[in-house]
Each structure stands twice: as structure tokens, then as C-alpha cells.
Amino acid sequence: MQSDPDSHVLPSETRIGRTALRVSDLDEMVEFYREVVGLSVLTRSETTAILGVEKTPLLVLERDEAALARDRSGAGLYHTAFRVPSRSALGDALGRIRDRWQLSGAADHDVSEALYLTDPEGSGVEIYRDFPREEWPIADGGRVRIGTYPLDLEPVEAAGTGELGVPAGTDIGHVHLEVTSLETFSDFYVDTLGFDVQTTVPDASFVSAGGYHHHIGANTWHHRTGTVEGRGLSWFEVVLPEAQTLETIRDQVAGSQFTVTKTDDGISIIGPDEIEIRFSVET
Template sequence: MQSDPDSHVLPSKTRIGRTALRVSDLGDMAEFYREVVGLNVLSHSETTAILGVEQTPLLVLEEDENALARDQSGAGLYHNAFRVPSRGALGDALTRIRDRWHLGGASDHGVSEALYLTDPEGNGVEIYRDFPRQEWPIADDGRVQIGTYSIDLEPVEAAATGKPGVPVGTDVGHVHLEVTSLEMFGDFYVDTLGFDVQTTVPNASFVSAGGYHHHIGANTWHHRTGPVSGRGLSWFEVVLPETEALETIRDRVAGSQFAVTETTDGISVIGPDEIEVRFRVET
């Protein structure tokens, strides 16, 4: 699943856009992502809530009262990762979590510092901030190296600004998936779509565009054996900087085993483990 350096890769400004969760209690979930994560509710209907920062949507909650709990053998979301622009914003997130929820863990990854928690329906959530890019550890082959190290949360807590919610500049930095096969993950996300592998660790792979540490992570740590189903990940979005990149992906997927479906603003592909990935051009 190593990418060929001579093959077409995604443009450097490719990024993750919105992610969507299938939920059973829209009210509780919207409250959690507003009060604990710090997103704003941009719109709310009987069955859908869209949350984000200012007018930028980041998370879509789709209510399905009949959706079963996620099958523990099934693939799906490991965590959605919301990236904040400063240590102060991360300190504010830590304060909200300690005041209103419970912190599941925290780590220094060499490229970032991150807080981890779980939402009311069992979906993983990461809130993190990147270290300056020039400080990221780079391997001899030029790839970014991600590690997991202990973190002192006192400086993070001390940096808190006291401002409510997440600031402008917050986005979805990456999505981390649980998959049934890293080989299939690589065949699709690297060989077909054009992401580059940055870091591999036992039973996990991290891929990106433009030399970012990772836009998509995937692991087989919990030995999932079936496709995504029930509550949890519904779809996530890859945003491309130019129409040519979208056309390239459309052509490359059309030549694979996966089908392309046209959407109002781009295309949708049901990839490995029946995880839906949507693509659109930056507007």
C-alpha cells in the first residue's frame, strides 16, 4: 500500500470538510457538540442538526430513531478530530470537558497535542492543535512521523483564554477510521484516490495530502470484520482545491471496483467497508 512517488497524488490544499453521524437522539448529541466540543448550531430541523464555526459547517447529525447501536464487529469511526488554531483554544476545550464531561485521554503526538473523549452515543472525539509545521519530526524518506507520548496538561490548562466555544479557524483536521483491512484501505485511499502514506505503526496507517501529518487514519486494533452499520459514521467529505482534481478522482474511481454517484455539489463513493466518502471542490 506504499504510494508510487511517480503516480498522481492529491493537490496539496486538499482537506477534510464535513463529517456526518447517524444518531438516535438528536437533541442530546447536538447539546454535547455545542456545550462540550464548543461548536455552534448553524441549523436544526426535526431530523438534522448542522454544527460548525461561524457559517462554516463541520458536523452533520442525522437522526434515525430506529438505528441500532453500532455493531461491535463493524467498521466505522474511531474518532472525528476537531483542530483548533491555538494552545489557548485547546485550554478552553480542556476546561469545558472537565466542567461538563469527562476527559478520556490526552497525548503529545510529536506533531500535535490532543485531548480525547467520547460522545453520548459512543463516537470518539479528538480536539487538538498542531505544533508549528517546521517542528514536526521528519523521517529520512521525507515522511512526517507521528508518535504517542505523555503530555503535561498544566501548560494547556494555563493557556486557556476563558472564551466560550471554539474560535474561528477551527476545522476538522482529520478523520480516523476503524477498518477491516489496511490493505483494502491503502488500495482505495492511496492507490486510487491519491493520498500519501505518512506514518505506519502496528495495525494502523496515516495518510494525507500536501505533506500534512494525516488527513485520514485507519486502524485494525479492534479486529473489525464487517461493514459500517447502525449508529455512528454516516459519511465524511474530502474538499479539493480545483475542479481538475475532482475530475481526476471521478475518472480513477470509475476505473475501479467502486461506483461513483453524482451529488448536487460533487460526487459520492461507497468505499471499503461501505464507508461513504464525498468529494467536492472548494467554494
């Protein structure tokens, strides 16, 4: 499907809101995201925990004791990326990971520096901080260039101050998905929803609103062939700056194969690979 790239581009203020995970051991997962990632528990019940920063919710953990481990063939979450506002906050995150968990990777991406780890139930986690936007490299055509290079961890760790939690201003900068088809991903997230492609690398695509390096990444590196199921991604949220954009998205999706339902604060769309995206309006 082809479309005019400027016909329904999302507003620049569009951002990622919350990510929700389906988990089997709620206690263990709450402890990990509090003690290692550094989030605060905002509300807690027998079946759900909401974690975030100050009063801002970022992560919803939904207990489903019957949920099986994610099938190796199924699409879903590659990682949730928590963006911290400073190198000192990234250094503090590195300290928590080294003290209480295991670091699985680290990278300089030209636009950011990032730490990678995996939660107790196998979902990927990235903790990163952006470089100043004016320093981001721009490729031909005006798109942001994202690279991957080794990250020197010594100055990152040295910048830490020993804080046990993430500071105010931390948010979810992006989500990275594992999908069954990049062509289908582009048809939906770019041509239908209105995200812009920023960078493509072998078997991966990164899209955003407002020229950000990426709000959503997608890859086929592990050759997933099935829909999302089991433990892991339940849904993720895209926050829009105005109600008119929400109505536009509803209209754009209405004529497609994808299901749109109304929620308390917006709409829910079951997109490709049965991944649920919730749209709400900034309040």
C-alpha cells in the same frame, strides 16, 4: 495493486470538510457538540442539525431513531478530530470537558497535542492543535513522524481563557477510521485516490495530501470484520482545490469495484467497508 506514487497525488490544498454522524437522540448530541466540543448550531430541523464555526459547517447530525448502537464487529469511525488554532483554544476545550464531560485521554504526538473523549452515542472525538509545521519531526524518506507520549495537562489548562466555544479557524483536521483491512485501505486511499502514506505504526496507517501529518487515519486495533452500520459515521467529506482533480478521481474510481454517484456539489464514493466519502470542490 501498485502504482507510480507520483502519478495521481492529490493537490497539497486538499483538506477534510464535514463529517456526518447517524444519531438516535438528536437533542442530546446537539447539546454535547455545542456545550462540550464548543461548536455553534448553524441550522436545525426535526431530522438534521448542522454545527460549525461562524458560517462554516463542520458536523452534520442525521437523526435515525431506529439506528441501533454500532455493532462491535463493524467498521466505521474511530474519531473525528477537531483542530483548534491555538493552545489557548485547546485549554478552553479542556476546561469545558472537565466541567461538563469526561476526558478519556490526552497525548503529545510530536506534531500536535490532543485531547480525547467519547460522545453520548459512542463516537470518538479528538480536539487538538498542531505544533508549527517547521517543528514536525521528519523520518527517513521525508515522511512526517507521529509519536505518542503523555501530555502534561497543567500548562494546557493554564493557557485557557474561559471561552465557551471554539474560535474562528477551527476545522476538522482529520478523520480516523476503524477498517477491516489496512491493505484494502491502502489500495483505495493511496493507490486509487492519491493520498500519501506519512506514518505507519502497528496495525495503523496515516495518510495525507501536501505533507500534512494525516488527513485520514485507519486502524485494525479492534479487529473489525463487518461493514459500517448503525449509529456513528454516516459519511465524511474531502474538499479539493479544483474541479479537474474531482474529474480525475471520478475517472480513477470508475473502473474499480466501488460505486460513484453524483451529488449536488461533487461526487460520492462508497469505498471499502461501505464507508461513504464525499468529494467537493473548494468554493
